[in-house]
Amino acid sequence: MPATDADLAPDQFEDLVDAVTGGPVEFDGLVVQYEDDGYVFEVPDLHREHLSVEELERVAAANAEWVSNWHFWNVVVGGEGTARRAFLRWLEAADEHSVRGRYDAMADGGIHHEWGELLVTVELGEVGYRRYELRHVDDADAGRGTLTAHTEPRNLRDLSKYDDSGRYRPLKTAPSLVDGWVLSDLTSGELKEALGFVYPATVENWHREQEGTLDVTHWRETAERQTGIYGVVEELPREAVEWVTEAACVDSQCLKRREWQYDEDDHLETPGGDGPFPCREPCSLVVAAARKWTKLEEEDEHTYEFDLTPSEKEQLEAIVDAVADGRTEGIREADVYEGANRYRARYLRAKRFDDDGNLCGVPTEE
Amino acid sequence: MQALVIVAHGSHLNPASSTPTYAHADTIRESGAFDEVREAFWKEEPSFRDALRTVESEEVFVVPLFISEGYFTEEVIPRELRLDEWDPDLWESDGTSASQATLYAEDVDKTIHYCGPVGTHDAMSDVIVKRAESVTEDPDVGEGFGLSVVGHGTERNENSAKAIEYHADRIRDMGRFDEVKALYMDEEPEVDDVTDYFESEDVVVVPLFVADGYHTQEDIPEDMGLTDDYRTGWDTPAAVDGHRIWYAGAVGTEDFMADVILERAAEAGADIRDALEKVREATGGVPASGD
Structure with a gap:
């Protein structure tokens, strides 16, 4: 029988049996457990019980997507509670859609999300493994063959270092990522690595925000923490901080959504932006530029x-x-x-x- | 799980500043010594502030890719990593002997082994010698040659000069070169007068800097008189006042630096199994003379 995307590999079934030995498996609508007289297998429209291991294997094969889905998330991805797992779950809206719906969508052109200027696509690979693709959002409609193919996440580190006129990009989240490339057939680990090179720490801070634990450090506290040549920035006037954010932090300059304010109870009027990932404190570029502006603001008119x-x-x-x-x-x-x-x-x-x-x-x- | 985080300065202006950091991190990644390897920068991203949250491991070895103990390693890095219990005394260092301190980072709930900078590790002396071998294309270079280790130097931080002096002393003690001298950009004895300090006709000059950039590729070559204009390049060796100056690139760009980073982490308790041998194979490294 030719392998289909929804098939199950023998080791995936073995992993399931091993897991059930340790206790009931309940995941994304799949329930498998062992009771005194045999295995119980349950998915939303099916309940079987008193199963021998051979019978369990046949039922599992007939409902392969539920089992391969369990396998992917619990054996391949793991990392319960991590930003990586939460992000991957979010990519396929795993908490909102059934396994069948997701498998259909992933098999039929994939599920797409924008992450800054990146278009992230998740597709169904063999035996329920996911395959991820990254490209520039401007290349959304381009045929894969028309784009320059890269295979290593670290290729993106080099690609994202310069803009399309060859100038160095000191701010990774500046909206100047080059287009014309594609990175496909990525594993979940490679996807995370690639994102870490293009937009470092964005997944982690997005996850904290989702969990309600994003630790925002506002301008005052950031400025007061500075030492050495940056110690002067705490003297920058309140109104100038408004201009700083207008200069450097709006969406046309940086795709992070600014969550920091002048102070916790003293918000800035400059729009924070609409991006998916938050900016939790003034970055080094803003602090370095603010040092220059602090000195300039010391001049009399x-x-x-x-x-x-x-x-x-x-x-x-x-x-x-x-x-x-x-x-x-x-x-x-x-x-x-x-x-x-x-x-x-x-x-x-x-x-x-x-x-x-x-x-x-x-x-x-x- | 254990992670390695290499922290470096980086730059808003110079794209080459982070290149050695990434190169050494890649070498160590390929050795498989750590479950995760990450780079973090003062001037680039991920920032020091966000670095520790980008790894999942509960135990993290932080190795500063800096040349000397001082402002960055004692103040900026621990503060930005939010190592609240940090105190420079925990390193029990005389200015060049920091090994590691074990701390807790509350915002990420992780154990952090904060290591001394790579620049003061004993193996750096070997890296400097290796640079001399590379630039002269002579694996036995030494006899008839002088060697100058050049540091930034700064009146504000005496440890900056100490690190340079430390390696100059160690290399002198090897007895391999006819003369060994520490010179500085910003203090006496200055690299500008390099030929005044050597009797040997041939002098290898190795800048103890992490990355090539403004200082190593513009300032120092012009100050030494290798060229009037750095943009036109210079000869290797270059003739200056009757001497032949063999000027090497920044020591931090030497492949063997990956070994030194690994050694720092291993000395702080990282379980790197056979990775050091693998990395040495990859970098052509030699066992540290301190072994």
Whole structure:
């Protein structure tokens, strides 16, 4: 008989019998136990009892998906209470759908979830083993053959190190993951390893949030903990922390959903984001940038006088906007209607900067 | 289950900073010595703060991929890992002799064996010598050669210089090189004047840094006069003031560093079975002279 996805391997049945020897097995709708006069086998629409081990094997084979499902979760995955297990269960909505429904969905194109910019797909492998696939969400509809295939989770470590223009990505959860690749036929362990390279600790902190045990450290406490060159960040004014989060923590810059606030009872107005995984405290990039902003905020304001045409004032605003939104690369060479166009910027510099680079010849007062 | 977590500095700017950490972690992963091996960084992710929750093992060996005892190993890392009972005295170190301390991390409910940095391990002396062999392509290099161990050095942390001095002394005691000298970037005796400190015509210079980056690939080569502009590269050996300078890359990039990490963990009680032999085969390592 040709093997089907729902078949059962002999060792899976042996594992079940071994488990029942230790006590009743109850899992995802499957009940198997031993009573004085034989085995009991139960799934939602079937109850058999007084079974010999041979009879049990036949009943198990006829209801293979229930047994292979038990085997996958309890022998292959294990890890009761771990983030890894909870995440894998979540991927196939195991607590909401029956084994049969999940097997059908996994066999028919797989079950998909977005995790940051990753598309995670779980498919049914042989004898109930799951196989996982990772690709960029933008490649959701691409044929597997059109994507560059990788086999090792650690390939993703290298792939996720640079953006598509070859620049180093110091923040793993920045929305700049390259596309065009696929990692398929992953085991559950390999999936976890790959996710750990692309989005480190996101599964663990998501799990804590699900369990109600996410340990959020707010800005004040984080700033007060800093020492050395970062000790100054606790002097950053409250309103500046608002600007910090607007600069670095919104969804356009980081896919973590910010759960930390200025303080537990003093929330920031900047939107925290909509991503599936939480940000539990200001990251090292935010702290390092905040150090620079703390020093900049120590400066006093001065009144400068510049003579600019209305269009020149608007052009300066357009340049700041274009840099802040990362749009400068996309501004066409000859699009002189864009204030942040390179020719437009060079013209403004030629007209308004003196030889020392001062805007309108106005020196910077210290 | 037991896990190894290698903690390193990392960088927001330099993508090569984490490369040796990943390379050594991969070597150890393949040896099968630990159920889990994870990297964590001060400047990259996972952060030190989140590192311990990324492993499932209840017993975790934390090995700092840092050169010396000091601010990072004594203050930053234990604080960020939330090792609440940590006190530098637990290491009973004279500045270069930290081995390990066993602590409890409450947020993850795990036993943590917090090891001394790899940089002060005795086997690092062998790694430095190995670097000298690699850069000269001579497995017997020594006679007729001077060796300089170069450290960052900093007035703020005397242990930084102690680690450099420690290995320079040990290598001098091996009697293999004609002269051995510790030099520094930020304090006297400075690496800028390297040729003033050696009589030997041939001098191997090994920077005791974890990763190649700004200091090892830009600052030091220019300061020593190997090149006027690091971007144009330099010769190996390079002629400077009548000497031939054989400049090696950062010592932390040497494959054999994986052995030192494993030794740190083993000395802290990790059950690594035959992994050390496997890693030595993979890295071409030699038993530490301290054995």
